[in-house]
Amino acid sequence: MTRQRIGEELWPTLEALLPKRRVSPRGGRPRVDERAAALNGILFVLFTGIPWKDLPPEMDFGSGMTCSRRLREWQDDGVRARLHAAMLARSRGNTRWPFIL
Template identity: 50%
Template sequence: MSDELWSLIEPLLPEPGPKQVEGRPRVPDRQALCGILFVLHTGIQWEYLPQELGFGSGMTCWRRLAAWNEAGVWDALHLVLLKKLRAAKKLDWSRAVIDSSHVRAARRGPKAGPARSTAHDRAASTTSSPTARASRSRCR
């Protein structure tokens, strides 16, 4: 990750709280973010994040992702990046797509087909005639 990008992200990150228990030192935020990006980019499972890369454990990165998500870091980063791109006139709104889950339809379209009957009649049998069924009846 470039220093320029990190300088935009770092101020948005919440301050870490006091340690609850003694243990390993906290993985720096920049390393954890690189681990998060590695998992999201490669698609590997969190538990298989290679320790040799120095990002911390997959669980550490996952917890940091969850904490930052809860703190609204990603929404804030999105706004910062949009502002920066808008100032540089690098936003191309002709490529924008409106997602239907965010825009309500004006009204419903026509119904799909004829209304179903709600009558309680049994459907006619295609395998036996009504007279044969009546002659087999035990109620005489």
Template identity: 50%
Template sequence: MSNRPWIVDDALWALVEPLLPQWPERSPGPRPVDDRLCLQDILFVLCTGITWQQLPLELRFGSGQTCWRRLGRWHEAGVSNRASDAAGQVERG
């Protein structure tokens, strides 16, 4: 296992990306931070136990506020339920 478990490799991303909702084309504001980077940010916070405000910008994942909002958007879209269903299908083979 990597000593940086928040890094999302290509194989994991291939499983996760299809579960995420598309970004609205006419969304106000600047172009959003890449979903994969936001996921790495979320995993970093979960692995280290830091607060969203303490997220080091040097990681270049985006701000903690941005990724916290993205996590909320994914939750509202039911991503965790779809991920759980997908994990069950992988286990059943």
């Protein structure tokens, strides 16, 4: 997964499982919807084993800090389990994936 990204055919399925942007009760600037970039960055870090701070900026995944924060938020929201279940259902028994969610 050196430069591989989530394909356009798969993104609508995954996007539906990711929580919408949270609105801060303190106000402030609205968060940019970077869910696709963050998910790609998370998968890149998990697959390669690099530290979050070393996520290459030229790959347009966003910052390692943002990707790390999204992973924590999504884990707290139960997203990982939903993504895993959706990918198992989609694979129809063919679970030869290059990574484990």
